[in-house]
Amino acid sequence: MDRLVAAKVFIAIVEGGSLTAAADALDMSRAMVTRNLAQMEEWAAARLLHRSTRRLSLTPAGEITLARCHQLLEIAGQMTVLDGSEADTPRGLIRVACAQILAQQVLGAALTQYLRQYPQTAVDLVVNGRAVNLVEERIDLAVRITNELDPNLISRPLGVCESVVCASPAYLAAHGTPQRVEDLAHHNCLTYSYFGKSLWKFTDAKTGELASVPVSGNLSANESMALLAAAREGAGIALQPLFAAAPLIKSGELVRLLPRYLPQTLGIHGIYSSRRQMPLALRAMLDFLVDWFATR
Template identity: 55%
Template sequence: MDRITAARVFVTVVERGSQTAAAEHLDMSRAMVSRYLGELEAWVGARLLHRTTRRLSLTGMGDELLPRCREMLALADDLQDRGRRADDGPSGNLRIASSQSFASAWLAPALAEFVARHPAVTLDLQASSQAVNLVEERIDLALRITNQLDPNLIARRLATCRSVICATPAYLARHGTPRVPAELSRHNCLTYTYFGRSLWQFERDGEPLTVPVGGNLSANESSVLLEACLADAGIARQPLYAVAPLLRAGRLVALLPEYRVEALGIHAVYGSRRQMLPALRALLDF
């Protein structure tokens, strides 16, 4: 039995949802797909899939074996890639996940420069407001802005994300300008669903300060809150990379300059150091 092919068949059946779809994707007959699955189950000594006329589902052993098969395939592909392209530089496809605001403001131009340097690499950027599951979504690299990382993942800190509290001149003309963080409680604060929705963290002279905030609009994407802020809807906490041009142009005003907003780490998150693709290593170094 070709165990690499059998593992690839198993993973593809799970990802595609049926043996028929897997057979079409792998360009083999459905009977051959069934044969590989049967031989893999015979080799491990346990059933991996519950097969019914309507759907497939993983058994307990199948659920345990799936990530190991994916690791084995990644290693096999890496070995093949190293042998075939040893002198050609990084190549292949990478799937990258990032928040929409970070991808638009900073990541996309950087990726454009990277693929210009490495034309044999192709990138698939998934922009989402939620943290994705790297294994289930087949993500090679996720960019996350947070101070609370999953300890089961490998992370490389790339930079620091600094934020500002800001509002439009029109909003401040109507509602006044807060001079200390406590005055934010009297304002309409636009909050991010997944971070600091009701508490904003500050620091002054080394002393931390937590301020409860609230308002009539929250969202799961900071770029949406930025647009609402520009429409005079309220006060927002925004990453400096997104609002720096707007502050310089006078469209937004930075508030509470004597208080530093909590900084967040910008991290590259990936699944494994041992089976790292050359293209991923090159991208991380870049």
């Protein structure tokens, strides 16, 4: 964890009188403030604050640590700053986390273009299917597709993800083609979950009416790429990001179903730890991805 950031957080807690006040002052999530304080106490090997329901007060070790935090920030402020064009050039390593489907279908190409545009930067792409802890795993940016983002997270909308319902010609020949969204309840649907039923939501393009259909099947997974491959092999009907399914629909390996009914659009979000003193390379990447999703 960055000691300069932790020092600023500790000073803000003392000056604001609470962790919540520090989070507001620094435009940082309260969870991030708590982690920085915990790390500062770990470094100091001592409790730094007396906590009560009414206020916070410094322990003797906290008094010493506060003075050292001020000294640390003063020294950092005296360091020579790059001048001219160098100060405005994104540089350095950015660690980016995302799911497999985003890595393969979108970010692989997008980050390649980003690196060409900003040759003094580097990217470490971490691919997995779970929500990451930005601080503990040293992630600068997590890119996620969801409409259920934790309101305590700091994020920036990057774009939207349209979806499509699809199945292989072999599955449809064996089980029939659904004509209405309600028919999906009687088909083997491949769901993005570990158990139970999923609720697929649609808008009727002609009437504007909303419809929610509970679906289930004999195969579920926490990674869309696995479900896409299974749908191609005839396992069932899948709800997939359009950018992933489009090549298979074009080739005839999958068939787009229920074109009158538009699946719920999902948001694509960039999640990061703090808006203050954001590395220039990260800010450039967020701006780049917003443009990338908008134009593609």
